[in-house]
Amino acid sequence: MAVAGQQSRASHSFTLPDLDYDYGELEPAISGEIMKLHHTKHHQTYITNFVKALEQLEQAEKDGNAEAIVKLQGAINFNGGGHVNHSIFWKNLAPSKSGGGEPPEGKLASAIKDEFGSLEKLIAKMNADGAALQGSGWVWLGLNKDLKQLAVQTTANQDPLASKGLVPLLGIDVWEHAYYLQAWTDYKNVKPDYLKNIWKVINWSDVSSRYEANL
Ligand SMILES: [Fe+2]
Known part of the structure; x- marks a missing residue:
């Protein structure tokens, strides 16, 4: 974020980041x-x-x-x-061809097992918390750096996870704009189906890197 007193907050300070994949490569999940x-x-x-x-x-x-x-x-x-x-x-x-959906390994895999019992239990918790979120927001897997402990947390609107004192490792957007178009095609129970399927394209390698960088 720009610092007060900085010479210029020109528009090029914040630009849309390129994606590492093409828009269609996360189909059919998204x-x-x-x-x-x-x-x-x-x-x-x-x-x-x-x-x-x-x-x-x-x-x-x-x-x-x-x-x-x-x-x-x-x-x-x-x-x-x-x-x-x-x-x-x-x-x-x-995308799955780039490792999307492949389960985490190493330290993150061990931490998930210690904290939640299994990856499946973590996914079930994030799906349940995300589905129960009223209005727009996010469901996160975060890290409490002081306790070195993983935690699932939701945030409202566009509040960053830092507002809850956690380092963001994995964030799932549960705003309607993330899935509403699929309401009329593949997803009958739109939000739960979106949450169920997004795990097929989660980049656990990226989540692991964020975890290990903050230990
Ligand atoms: Fe979004």
């Missing part, structure tokens, strides 16, 4: 059409509005307008959080 819209429209809009809010903040700081600065915090948190969360989400996914 349709290519949804991936394209989610990346180019939804994520891009968070970035656009984040940059806009930061530019307004810069002006408010110059003007010494405390009221305007306080008022901008909501837009900064929401849109900045949207950028942070989606940037993690894209990396947490991979």
Whole structure:
């Protein structure tokens, strides 16, 4: 995030990250059409509005307008959080030909077994918590760095997992915009089906790297 007093918060400071795969490569778990819209429209809009809010903040700081600065915090948190969360989400996914869906190994696999009993139990918990989430939000596998302990947590809207004191390892977007188009095609029980199928394209190698980098 830009630092107060920084010379410029030009729009190129925050740009849409490229994906490591083509939009259609996560099918049938996630349709290519949804991936394209989610990346180019939804994520891009968070970035656009984040940059806009930061530019307004810069002006408010110059003007010494405390009221305007306080008022901008909501837009900064929401849109900045949207950028942070989606940037993690894209990396947490991979086509099956690139290892998507292959179970974790090593230290993360052991930690999941210790904390949840098995990978299947972790998945069941994240699916249940994600399905039960009211409104828009995310379900996460996070790390409590102090306790060196894994935890499942949900966040509302675009709150980043850091707001709950956890390091994000794996985030699943349970906003309707992540799956709604599949309501009329493959997914009858839309949200539970989306959650059930997304595990086929989870990039556990990326999740493991985030875990080991924070131990
Ligand atoms: Fe999203």
